[in-house]
Amino acid sequence: MPALEMHAVAKTYARRGRPPQRALDGLELVVGDGGVHGLLGPNGSGKTTMIRVALGLVRPDSGEVRLLGRPVPSGLPEVIGSVGALVETPLFFPGFTGRRNLRLLAETAGLPRTRVEEVLEVVELRDRAEDRFAGYSLGMKQRLAIAAALLKAPQLLVLDEPGNGLDPGGMRDVRELVRRLGQEGTTVLISSHLLAEIQQVADSVSIMARGRCIASGPVHEVLAGGGAPDVRVRVPDPAAAAAVLTAAGYQVAPAPEGGLLVHAVAAPAEVTRLLAGSGHWLEELTPMTADLESAFLALTAERA
Ligand SMILES: Nc1ncnc2c1ncn2[C@@H]1O[C@H](COP(=O)(O)OP(=O)(O)OP(=O)(O)O)[C@@H](O)[C@H]1O
Secondary structure, three states: OOOEEEEEEEEEEEEOOEEEEEEEEEEEEEEOOOOEEEEEOOOOOOHHHHHHHHOOOOOOOEEEEEEOOEEOOOOHHHHHHHEEEEOOOOOOOOOOEHHHHHHHHHHHOOOOHHHHHHHHHHOOOHHHOOOEHHHOOHHHHHHHHHHHHHOOOOOEEEEEOOOOOOOHHHHHHHHHHHHHHHHOOOEEEEEEOOHHHHHHHOOEEEEEEOOEEEEEEEHHHHHOOOOOOEEEEEOOOHHHHHHHHHHOOOOEEEOOOOOEEEOOOOOHHHHHHHHHHOOOOOOEEEEEOOOHHHHHHHHHHHHO
């Protein structure tokens, strides 16, 4: 059962004195169970709206939403206890310690104090748990917020742009935490407009642009555009080598940096074998994995 499913979801915000703003435009999106799923898109692409719709905080104009298998909003009461979310900066009491803030939240939710100690441990704030919240760095505040979302031991953790405003050290801490949670069995949905952030933590990714999902799948597949990667080869006689590869059915072009670019190579060893078999000894064979940035820019530009 997927953690989250959205079908044909549309949402347009009415704005006083200005034309309505379409935020979701027939969104189709599935977040599988387990691992870290990244939601990537430029500012204004609809990520926050999508998350708010998923959690029943915003009612869509049309479409179908299922969270942990239950329809939203009607089935929400059955599953919301298994979903932890960090959508807006939660309100902590600045004068209270981190521990006391969490204890208050745990009490309200009917959870034992031992759970507070567990989540403090998970976000590595135990050493600083007796410091006042007001004295925490942004990164520590963010980790405390994640700890609060983890109190009820959620099956699904939703984090909307958790890296926003953090310095590189803070971002690294959040990244490591997210990766660890994913490995330990929590399904994490994390949004970001930063490619590197998603690339470094997510197992799968959905790319959003203008209220739609324009690509989705395992990170390495979305990066490669869904197909096998190109490889660059260098040989002493490129023209003759190109002829050998073309005869074997490969598409070959001169590489801009020199050498040959062989398109969509599922098994690079096959290229090595073919060329060696015809007396062309490879000087270099490099898989050209597209980085997320170019894949992302190409995708969002295409559909814009
Ligand atoms: N409450 C609202 N009223 C009017 N327009 C809104 C509202 N919330 C969002 N929008 C608009 O809907 C579009 C999608 O916004 P949304 O916040 O969902 O995108 P996002 O991808 O999360 O962007 P960001 O990274 O900037 O938060 C934007 O054009 C935004 O200005």
